Amino acid sequence: MTRTDVRAADTAHPVAPVAVDITDLHYAYPDGHVALDGIDLSVAPGERIALLGPNGAGKTTLMLQLNGVLLPTAGSVSIHGRQVAKDSLRQVRRQVGLVFQDPDDQLFMPTLIEDVAFGPANFGVTGDELVARVEAALATVSMTEHARRSPHHLSGGQRRRGALASVLACRPDILVLDEPSANLDPVARRELADTLLGLDTTMLVVTHDLLYAAQLCDRAVIVDAGRIVADDAIDDILADAELLAAHRLELPWGFDADTVRRARTARRPSSAAR
Numbered sequence: 310m311t312r313t314d315v316r317a318a319d320t321a322h323p324v325a326p327v328a329v330d331i332t333d334l335h336y337a338y339p340d341g342h343v344a345l346d347g348i349d350l351s352v353a354p355g356e357r358i359a360l361l362g363p364n365g366a367g368k369t370t371l372m373l374q375l376n377g378v379l380l381p382t383a384g385s386v387s388i389h390g391r392q393v394a395k396d397s398l399r400q401v402r403r404q405v406g407l408v409f410q411d412p413d414d415q416l417f418m419p420t421l422i423e424d425v426a427f428g429p430a431n432f433g434v435t436g437d438e439l440v441a442r443v444e445a446a447l448a449t450v451s452m453t454e455h456a457r458r459s460p461h462h463l464s465g466g467q468r469r470r471g472a473l474a475s476v477l478a479c480r481p482d483i484l485v486l487d488e489p490s491a492n493l494d495p496v497a498r499r500e501l502a503d504t505l506l507g508l509d510t511t512m513l514v515v516t517h518d519l520l521y522a523a524q525l526c527d528r529a530v531i532v533d534a535g536r537i538v539a540d541d542a543i544d545d546i547l548a549d550a551e552l553l554a555a556h557r558l559e560l561p562w563g564f565d566a567d568t569v570r571r572a573r574t575a576r577r578p579s580s581a582a583r
């Protein structure tokens with residue numbers, strides 16, 4: 310039984326507060342291509358969920374629905390009980406921060422510090438509060454020393470951290486990351502994972518990197534052909550070789566689910582309690 314089934318079966322009882330609630334979401338691009346074909350997903354505050362699936366499955370399209378970059382063709386997306394729609398975009402975008410795969414989609418000011426200040430300033434934050442937010446966001450991603458540099462002069466990994474800072478400065482309580490580990494060297498991957506694990510936000514991570522997903526997340530959802538085909542504890546998803554193969558997912562050579570689970574629990578002893 311998936312979590313969605315559990316929720317449906319338990320509607321007679323009080324439900325826990327929900328950070329993200331997606332109901333029968335359909336989305337077709339303007340050319341008619343159906344990218345999402347009936348998605349139901351409920352995310353509790355503080356959960357970290359990996360969104361997995363083959364190329365073209367609909368993961369990025371789903372992510373773009375979470376703060377209204379795209380709006381449903383049918384069905385609904387709600388953030389902390391507020392439906393994502395044209396008239397709620399401003400509030401929803403304060404709550405949901407998207408970190409795109411390509412940091413150049415997010416960094417466009419002459420210096421990094423201006424990029425990091427841009428979001429909160431746009432939401433009306435000024436003065437000492439703005440300075441404090443920008444400094445804290447840069448410090449969280451260890452980019453303080455690069456604050457006055459042009460994003461164009463930063464390395465790929467530094468730009469990625471800068472893009473994350475620009476989102477963190479808006480203090481979202483839901484963070485959605487598209488392929489956060491792509492193009493990072495091993496140390497930068499680990500440092501970014503440490504940064505993300507230190508954040509107290511609800512997190513959805515779109516990735517093809519199952520090890521990174523296991524490092525960050527306790528729950529995984531597999532999307533294929535615009536539908537959710539599995540939704541379970543990540544250890545159980547990774548242990549189901551047939552399921553992974555059916556959706557073009559595989560652990561790197563030499564890894565099996567037990568190795569990943571042991572490494573995960575050794576590294577994050579508190580994760581079992583989440």
Ligand SMILES: Nc1ncnc2c1ncn2[C@@H]1O[C@H](COP(=O)(O)OP(=O)(O)OP(=O)(O)O)[C@@H](O)[C@H]1O
Pocket residue numbers: 338339340342343344362363364365366367368369370371
């Ligand atoms: N602007 C667009 N117009 C029409 N179809 C699109 C558009 N963008 C994406 N699609 C299609 O929608 C489907 C879902 O794409 P999406 O980018 O959400 O997949 P994905 O799971 O993120 O894939 P990947 O893992 O390759 O990044 C694909 O079939 C894709 O070709």
